[in-house]
Amino acid sequence: MKENLIKLAKEHGTPLFILDHAKIRENFQTFKKNLPNVQAYYAVKANSNQEIIKTLFNEGASFDVASYNEFMQIYNQIKTFKKAEKDFFIWDKIIFSNTIKDKDTLRKIKKYKPLVTYDNADEVDKIKENCETAGLVLRLKVPDTGSQVEMSSKFGAEPSDAAGLIKRVFDSGLAVEGLSFHVGSQCTNFDNYAVALQITAEIFNEARKKGYNLKIVDIGGGFPAAYDSNVPRFERLAEVIESEIKRLFPADIEIIAEPGRFMVATAAVLVSEIIGKAVRNGKIFYHINDGVYHTFSGIVYDHWIPNFQPFKSGETEVCAVVGPTCDSFDKISLSEQLPRNLQIGDYLYTENIGAYSTASSTKFNGFEGAIILHINQ
Ligand SMILES: Cc1ncc(COP(=O)(O)O)c(C=O)c1O
Numbered sequence: 001m002k003e004n005l006i007k008l009a010k011e012h013g014t015p016l017f018i019l020d021h022a023k024i025r026e027n028f029q030t031f032k033k034n035l036p037n038v039q040a041y042y043a044v045k046a047n048s049n050q051e052i053i054k055t056l057f058n059e060g061a062s063f064d065v066a067s068y069n070e071f072m073q074i075y076n077q078i079k080t081f082k083k084a085e086k087d088f089f090i091w092d093k094i095i096f097s098n099t100i101k102d103k104d105t106l107r108k109i110k111k112y113k114p115l116v117t118y119d120n121a122d123e124v125d126k127i128k129e130n131c132e133t134a135g136l137v138l139r140l141k142v143p144d145t146g147s148q149v150e151m152s153s154k155f156g157a158e159p160s161d162a163a164g165l166i167k168r169v170f171d172s173g174l175a176v177e178g179l180s181f182h183v184g185s186q187c188t189n190f191d192n193y194a195v196a197l198q199i200t201a202e203i204f205n206e207a208r209k210k211g212y213n214l215k216i217v218d219i220g221g222g223f224p225a226a227y228d229s230n231v232p233r234f235e236r237l238a239e240v241i242e243s244e245i246k247r248l249f250p251a252d253i254e255i256i257a258e259p260g261r262f263m264v265a266t267a268a269v270l271v272s273e274i275i276g277k278a279v280r281n282g283k284i285f286y287h288i289n290d291g292v293y294h295t296f297s298g299i300v301y302d303h304w305i306p307n308f309q310p311f312k313s314g315e316t317e318v319c320a321v322v323g324p325t326c327d328s329f330d331k332i333s334l335s336e337q338l339p340r341n342l343q344i345g346d347y348l349y350t351e352n353i354g355a356y357s358t359a360s361s362t363k364f365n366g367f368e369g370a371i372i373l374h375i376n377q
Contacts, residue, residue: 002311002349005271008373009347014273015290015370017358021055022376023267028059031223031259034238037245039256041095043221044070046260046355047268051374053077056263062093064221064258068105071096071114090114091135095218097180097258099123099139099155106130117180117218119157121168128172135177136169137218138162140203142196147184147222148303156181162203166212178216178254179204185261185302185356187222188232190240197241201248208250217249221258225265227305227352234262261355268354270295270370274346275324284319284340288348291323291330293364295357299332302356306333308348314339321348325365 009016031040041064042056050073053063057077065071071094078089096109096116106127109116113133118124119140127134141156157165162179169176179200183192200217207214219241224231245255272295276287290296298304308321319338323330338348361369 005269005349006311006347009271009273012371012373014271014347015288015295016271017268017295017353017370017372018271018375019049019052019268019354019372020375021051021267024052024055024263025059027263027266028056028061030234031257031262034235035241035257037242037255038219039093039254041093041097041256041258042263043097043258043260044073045359047264047357047359048073049358049372050076051377052264055377062095062256064095064097064260066096066098068108071109087113095137095256095258097139097218097220101126103130106134110134115177118165118169119155121165124165124168124172124174128174132174134174136174137178137180137216138165138169138176139180139182140196140200142181142183142199143192144182144184144187144222145192146187146189147192148186148188150184151182152184159199159203163206163210166203166207166214170212176207176212176214178214178218180216180218180220182220182258183222185222186224186227188224190232190237192222193219193237193241194244197244197248204249204253215252216254216256217245219255219257221260221262223257223259223262225261225352225355227265263355265355266352268352268357270350270353270357272348272350274342274344274348277342277344280320283334284317284338286319286321286338286342286348287324288321288332289324289367290370291325291332291367293323293325293327293330294361294367294369295353296323296332297360297362298353298356301360304356307350307352308333308336308338309351310339310342311347311349312339312342314341316340324367327365 041062
């Protein structure tokens with residue numbers, strides 16, 4: 001593998017973000033195999049590269065979009081479909097999972113009869129006024145204890161408000177299609193899913209008793225990527241989810257999920273290059289040509305912990321690895337165990353960097369960000 005990475009870096013230049021589509025397909029199939037009753041909507045936000053969308057589209061994935069632009073990225077894949085097929089695809093395979101949508105977006109998607117989430121009363125009124133064709137999914141606030149990225153401080157209706165929010169939708173002449181939650185991203189505490197399903201089931205079953213025909217249970221994202229051997233196995237989580245759903249819900253529900261990170265995190269490796277070397281306060285600083293404003297943006301937005309591997313061996317010590325911009329905030333890691341003999345022009349590689357990385361990269365200081373190379377497409 002190492003020789004191949006060096007070869008590709010020499011051929012294409014650095015920083016080089018190598019995206020392995022065979023791994024994306026494998027992740028999708030692993031998800032499907034372990035959760036056969038769950039329709040997987042890839043959360044485009046994790047990595048919105050159009051080639052990823054194409055690969056997952058060809059595998060038969062559905063899609064979770066956060067904005068009109070993400071919606072159009074999926075629409076691009078189906079624009080040649082006949083009207084009836086297109087309408088079916090949009091209704092069955094796309095969900096707008098952002099609980100807050102601006103009026104303009106709602107007006108633009110009205111003609112498509114979209115499935116959209118909400119978590120508050122003002123949103124119901126806004127949807128009614130600007131997109132009355134929509135089907136609604138109520139997002140609930142659930143525990144996200146221990147997840148790498150929490151969600152519940154910004155999203156989700158209090159379970160105690162759910163009945164009122166469901167009634168409000170039906171009273172306004174719209175329909176609630178189902179309930180959703182998100183247990184936080186990179187959720188390694190599987191109890192979060194068990195508790196969320198319990199909360200959701202109580203509200204779901206109560207609503208059905210009142211005659212509201214809810215159909216969908218959306219278990220969100222959060223499925224942990226196997227960054228290292230400490231991450232509990234997805235297969236075990238799948239067992240928890242399957243058995244809890246069977247125990248708590250009627251058999252006729254549709255279960256959907258919005259996995260983002262799980263599909264793409266392990267599908268990319270980044271090769272960066274050392275462009276400067278300095279000793280600061282007695283510590284070696286390797287300055288590389290990628291940083292926190294670029295492919296390592298997940299350190300800021302995703303609480304991601306980076307990893308670096310050298311291609312050369314040598315006696316190691318604790319070093320800093322920092323980005324190329326003039327901002328002193330652009331420090332990727334202050335504690336990497338790396339050989340002290342690395343030189344300008346040497347490469348480093350970083351594994352499992354496919355999710356929430358290039359997606360939030362900027363062009364700060366005029367640096368373009370990594371070259372993206374697709375393999376095994
Ligand atoms: C509503 C929603 N669904 C799904 C996801 C994807 O989550 P993950 O990457 O943890 O699977 C996110 C991530 O922010 C989200 O906000």
